[in-house]
Amino acid sequence: MRKRTRVAVVTVASGLALGLLCAPANAEPSPGSPGLGDPIYKGAGNGGYDVEHYGIRLAYQPSTDELSGHTTIRATATQDLSQFNLDFALKVTSVRVGDAPAAFRVDPADKTELVVTPSRPVQKDRPFEVVVAYADVPSQVQVDGVQVWHRTATGGLSVGQPLSAETWYPSNDHPSDKATYDVSVAVPDGTTALSNGILSGRAHERPGWTRWSWRAGQPMTSYLAFIALGRFEYHEGASPRGLPYYTAYDESLGERLPIAKQTIERTPEVTDFLATKFGAYPFDSIGGVATSGFGFAIENQTRSVYGTSFWDRPNPDWVVAHEQAHQWFGDSVSPANWSEMWLNEGFATYAEWLWSEHNGRGTAAELADAFYARYPADDPFWQLVLSPGTKLFAAAVYERGAMTLHALRTEVGDDAFFRILQTWHLSKRGANATTAEFVAHAERVSRKPLDALFKQWLSTPAKPPVGPNGSATTSVAAPAVVADMAKLHQHLAAHRH
Structure with missing residues (x-):
């Protein structure tokens, strides 16, 4: 399936040393499931345990794209486990569970399923640790037939959705299992190592090498964790509101670099605006x-x-408006499974419309009408059901999802609508959510029955007879604005599985 020039090493070890791996004599331990039965990605994630924390300690050589190191996983068993799986695409040479070596193998039917058999069963409701050491060339590895690790002119990075973790750390790779993270990467001097959260340390580890350490202390789903390694113009400081503020610009961007810097430097401004609509920014950097x-x-x-x-x-x-909106909807409030994707992309697309209105380029109402008019009734766009969803990144997930929110706004009025969004985030901050929960929340806040509205906009494979502003006639925003936004959504979706 793929060629490798190096061998990957994965090690799993327990720092608890509390004898938590002895199951009682009357227990009948069984294997955890190799997937969580996600409606779209049925093999994503693993059953039998919940992860609390990942400690990832790596070294990276940009000249050869070699990645090596170990990951420590702190988890709690949700059943008596005789074995369990980790999602991981790199080769494994050793595994420890608790204080003892564990047997392991790669599932021959799915090369990203690492099957671990501890020396003793793991008892239900007890914490345990797994430490994994690896060394490989991740750009030579594919996940689900997709090249997830991206080689650049000066290094490499792992970003993607829904399955990106497997090329750089072993995990329970599903949005329903959030955890905190410590990510530490040693790189040659002159190379920057970026990840999530707050920079917790940067020090010379040995001659010619610097170790960068990052801490993400708020719950995060596995695909949102990232590393970017290479030569960057790197800046750290504080935002106008006092948050630690980190930006980095790839030196190979060339003539694109000035506009990239100018645009990304607006992140605090965009975030402050979105906070007036969605509530306080949810993270610490x-x-x-x-x-x-x-x-x-x-x-x-x-x-x-x-x-x-x-x-x-x-x-x-x-x-920037789109991605920063995800910090609330997608990152802080994450989907319970991948069929709930409109809760991510519909909300982020609606943030574009709010930002457009804020900047005088077209109101949210005008854009809702324009996108409604863009697709005739017989266009396949309207055939895609958003809840439960079957595709993660079709245009309808973005644009019909945003139209759904504007139809809600039209129905309940501005005061109730923004109260719904702000209290929705507060009620689900750091957790996972479903469409049914959002509908119930919107009804509680607005004190209106909304089932029919959401059924028409999310679950009916047909164009609603009236637009999101409640009229069969539409006013059209500037065509160039709509076309530019539609192109943006194509670019945003282009990388996905």
Whole structure:
């Protein structure tokens, strides 16, 4: 399936040393499931345990794209486990569970399923640790047939959705299992190592090498964790509101570099505006990374990463509005499973419309009408059901999702609508959510029955007879604005599985 020039090492070890791996004599331990039965990605994630923390300690050589190191996983068993799986695409040479070596193998039917058999069963409701050491060339590895690790002119990075973790750390790779993170990477001097959260240390580890350490202390889903390694123009400081503020710009961007910097430096301004609509920003740091090697953008928690497709657009700040909105909806409030994707992309697209209105380019109402008019009734756009969803990144997930929110706003009025969004985030901050929960929440806050509205906009494979502003006639925003936004959504979706 793929060729490798190096062998990967994965080690799993317990720092608890509390004898938590002895199951009682009357227990009948069983294997954890190799997937969580996600409606779209049925093999994503693993059953039998919940992860609390990942400690990832790596070294990276940009000249050869070699990645090595170990990951420590702190988890709690949700059943008596005779074995369990980790999602991981690199080769494994050793595994420890608790204080003892564990047997392991790669599932021959799915090369990203690492099957671990501890020396003793793991008892239900007890914490345990797994430490994994690895060394490989991740750019030679594919996940689900997709090249997830991106090689750049000066290094490499792992960003993507839904399956990106497997090329750099072993995990329970599903949005329903959030955890905190410590990420530490040693790189040659002159190379920058970026990740999520707050920079907790930077020190010379040995001659010619510097170790960068990052801490993400707020819950995060596995695909939102990232590393970007290479030669960057790196800045750290404080935002106007006092948050630690980190930005980095790939030196190979060339003529794109000035507009990338100008746009990403607006992140605090965009974030402050969105906070007036969605409530207080949910995380403890802020920033952005502009890189080469791909064209899309993705909402990595606290630090969105932007590819090369946006810097020649008429209004590239829309992509910042989109990705920063995800910090609330997608990152802080994450989908319970991948069929709930409109709760991410519909909300982030609606943030573009709010930002457009704020900047006098077209009101949210005008844009809702314009996108409604863009697709005739017989267009396949209207055939895609958003809840439960079947595709993660179709245009309808973005644009029909945003139209759904505007139809809600039209129905309940502005005061209730923004109260719904702000209290929705507060009620689900740091957790996972479903469409049914959002509908119930909207009904509680607005004190209106809304089932029919959401059924028509999310679950009916047909164009609603009236637009999101409640009328069969539409006013059309400037065609150039709508076309630019539609192109933006194509770029945002281009990288996905």
